[in-house]
Amino acid sequence: MATEYNTVFASIDNYRKGGVQCLNEDAKRYAFSNIYEVAATNKPYDRIVVAKNLDYTIEVCRAEGRSGWMACAHDEFVIAMDYDVVVHYLKLADDTMIDRDKDGFQSIKSAPEGQKMGRIFLKRGHQALLPENTAYSFQADKPATLMFQTILGDESIEKWAEICQH
Amino acid sequence: MSAIMTSTKNSSALGYQSFKIGEFSFDRCEYFAYINCPTAEHIISIDDFLRALMRDVAWGFFYGTVAFDDVFGTINHYGNVDVYLGTKHAEWKHAGRDYIENFKSDELMDLFKAILSDWTNEGFDPFAAPQETGTAWGPKRGNEDRLISRQREVAKRMVGIPGDAPLRTDEGGYPVNRAFPDVDQEQPVIEAEPGFEGELHAYNFFGYLSRSDVTWNPSVVSVIRQSLFCPTTEEYVLPIDHGNDRVEWFLQLSDEIVWDIKDGETSTPLATVTMRAGDVSAMPGDIRHQGQSSKRCMLLVWENGSPEILDMIRKGTAPMVPVTF
Ligand SMILES: [Fe+2]
Numbered sequence: 001m002a003t004e005y006n007t008v009f010a011s012i013d014n015y016r017k018g019g020v021q022c023l024n025e026d027a028k029r030y031a032f033s034n035i036y037e038v039a040a041t042n043k044p045y046d047r048i049v050v051a052k053n054l055d056y057t058i059e060v061c062r063a064e065g066r067s068g069w070m071a072c073a074h075d076e077f078v079i080a081m082d083y084d085v086v087v088h089y090l091k092l093a094d095d096t097m098i099d100r101d102k103d104g105f106q107s108i109k110s111a112p113e114g115q116k117m118g119r120i121f122l123k124r125g126h127q128a129l130l131p132e133n134t135a136y137s138f139q140a141d142k143p144a145t146l147m148f149q150t151i152l153g154d155e156s157i158e159k160w161a162e163i164c165q166h
Numbered sequence: 167m168s169a170i171m172t173s174t175k176n177s178s179a180l181g182y183q184s185f186k187i188g189e190f191s192f193d194r195c196e197y198f199a200y201i202n203c204p205t206a207e208h209i210i211s212i213d214d215f216l217r218a219l220m221r222d223v224a225w226g227f228f229y230g231t232v233a234f235d236d237v238f239g240t241i242n243h244y245g246n247v248d249v250y251l252g253t254k255h256a257e258w259k260h261a262g263r264d265y266i267e268n269f270k271s272d273e274l275m276d277l278f279k280a281i282l283s284d285w286t287n288e289g290f291d292p293f294a295a296p297q298e299t300g301t302a303w304g305p306k307r308g309n310e311d312r313l314i315s316r317q318r319e320v321a322k323r324m325v326g327i328p329g330d331a332p333l334r335t336d337e338g339g340y341p342v343n344r345a346f347p348d349v350d351q352e353q354p355v356i357e358a359e360p361g362f363e364g365e366l367h368a369y370n371f372f373g374y375l376s377r378s379d380v381t382w383n384p385s386v387v388s389v390i391r392q393s394l395f396c397p398t399t400e401e402y403v404l405p406i407d408h409g410n411d412r413v414e415w416f417l418q419l420s421d422e423i424v425w426d427i428k429d430g431e432t433s434t435p436l437a438t439v440t441m442r443a444g445d446v447s448a449m450p451g452d453i454r455h456q457g458q459s460s461k462r463c464m465l466l467v468w469e470n471g472s473p474e475i476l477d478m479i480r481k482g483t484a485p486m487v488p489v490t491f
Contacts, residue, residue: 005345005461008421009372010443018422018440020447025427025436029450029487035417036444050446051415052488053470056393058417058446077324077388077395079371081444089366118358118366125372125419126354127388129324131365145444147417149388149395149468160491 009124011082012039012062012145019165033163035060035081039145045138047105047148049158055103059148059156063140069108070137073100076130076150080122083144087128089117090135098133104153108135168261171207175200181306183284187277188267190249194285196304201238203251205265206258208237213302216285217405220292220314223278224383227271229469231409233454236433240274242411244476247274254409254454256432286310293380295401295462298344319385326369331386333369334377343399345462346376372419375399375464382457384467392472401462409454411479413488414469418445421463428454441465451486 010016015036020027031051038048044064051058063085071092078087092098093113098106112135120128130136130148138146150156177184177193185192193200199215201208210218218234225232227247233239236255241248250266252258286292288308289300293316321331334340342349354368371387375397378385382404384396400423409430416425418441425439430452439447439455449455457465478484 005347007346007348007463008443009419015444016442018418018442018445021438021440023435023437027437028491029448030437030439031446031448031487031489031491032439033446034442034444035446051417051448051468053393053413053415053468054472054475056390056470058415058468075323075390077390087368089362091362115361116359117362118356120357120366120368121355122368123350123352123354125350125370126368127324127371128354128368129327129366129388131367149390149393151390151393158489160489164491166491 009082010036012036012143015040028164028166030165031160032165035147036145038163039143047156048163049152049156050163052152052158055152057148057150057152057156059150061146061148063138063144063146064142065140067138069112069135070105071098071108071112071133071135072105072130072150072153073098073102073132074151075132076105076148077127078122078130079127079147080124081145081147082124083140083142085122085144085146086139087120087122087130088137088139089119090114090137091117092133092135097135100133102153103151104156105150106153107155170205172202183280185277185281187249187269187274189265190267192281199285201251203265203267206251206263208251210235210238212285213290214405216282216290216292216302219278219282221382221406223275223282223314224293224316224318226275228408229414230411230451231430231454233407233409235407236428239406243268245271247271249274254431254433256434282314283309283311286314292405293383295381316380318383321386321389324367324388325374327367328364334374340377340379342376343378343462345401349373349376351376371397372464375419381462392470394469394471396467396469398465398467399462400457400459400465402459404457407454407456410449410451412451412470412475412484413486414449414467415488416441416447416449417466417468418443419464419466421459421461423457423459423463423465426456426458430454448488451484
């Protein structure tokens, strides 16, 4: 009999966590969390660190409505983890809009000037490049989960005790 | 008095070669690999041995310890490698049965590649899930040099960017795996303004993974400095027990993996970590982890390959856990 395989993905409104089952071990050492729970329980576009290796991070945010503009002095990558999100890109008009010596994403306070570069329409499981020194902004019609490969910055939020099993 | 056994097996009777490096020797019969060293003999089922050897070879001895089982394995020192028997097992050490010898990486690699090539029979793919390949048993029967010399895809910036590692397609020989018929294959729509064509990049990451032709073999899809996204598809049991020398992270993308966690030095069981879609877990640098996946699933392995960590490992200052809270 041929098996019908069903791939189980999760989403901001439908996830089921696993966990650490300890014998002689401290669960906190595993910093165990779930990205959909983090997206479901945080404010739109707050970038929560869910994994950290020295200065490198994986960050997660809830996408909902239109975000402000952000940019970064190094490449970042974003993956849409459940629902549709549009990424808007803008060529920064001038070099002083972000601090080029800082790691991590930086919010751009006022609406940045620059040329529109275009848009990418992300569906579940699509990964996009957020190129260095390029402004980006997200738009999601309904709450969605975004996952970022990036580096720890001033605006990255660490709240391990709240998100992790202990 | 305790005996030190040495193998009576004669690989050549079945058409296989015997191998030797330093004080270690390797033989195989129809069902088992035999490892001999001055303190002991150890045997491992040949299918498990070849699957583990395949990973050790493909990953260039990887990060830290690649344990074939609780007794035998390699420890990477990046340029030279320890081969050990019993060194990472409390009872073997207690009995004084442990033995360890250091080799230059390229010399050991040459030997391991030769064993893998000679002992892998036609029809057995050590990278494949057990349901997708033939068996390793029996006397020597051809080879699978084409399958065991597969190179893993390594992106410099992101797969799919012109000039970088290509996407996986039907035409490229990467059909959707039998376990992922329901994974959407559509590519993202990119609307570039005039003058910015070729500057915006995105691809279907889950679609890419659904076309992986191997199991438990991470490839690199995106890179920021030394931050490496190394996703992989997993089915059945990870053929090695990995004892990293640094923290690594897992992010479960689909389905479920149960990780057995043991103490890295003694092989004592410490925990099981059950990961379902969306779960994130660190693997501390002082444990060993071995995953089990009942259905082929997608896992993001996240590694930090920085030379800075290598210095910290050499000085013994690399953190064993990523964060404290
Ligand atoms: Fe690992």
